[in-house]
Amino acid sequence: MSEAQVAGGHKANLNNPNTSEEAKEHSRQVLNEEFNGGDVPKATDSGDKNPNNVAGGLKATLNNPKVSDEAKESAKERLGQMDN
Structure with a gap:
């Protein structure tokens, strides 16, 4: 803990x-x-975030109908940055 x-x-x-x-x-x-x-x-x-968990959360954001278009765009940009 x-x-x-x-x-x-x-x-x-x-x-x-x-x-x-x-x-x-x-x-x-x-x-x-x-x-x-x-x-x-x-x-x-601490910066010890698991990149796979972060990517999964961002992908979930993209597919959540309750999330704003602005938040989806931000998630899409962050996912693009992770691929680099």
Whole structure:
């Protein structure tokens, strides 16, 4: 599990109305002590994206009738750039 995922879990815990105040306090302490208040890069910021997954998502965008023409054009351009 990445640091971003751990920090994200603690952040979610703070916003969960079903979580006890004791658990929320623990999450606050972990975020403050280990994650600079929760300021960690997102998991997707690492640049470790699987190119095949990215291409699959872009292709799905092209075939989704609920996606705008502008978004489809952007996906088509990005797919073209990946082929180079």
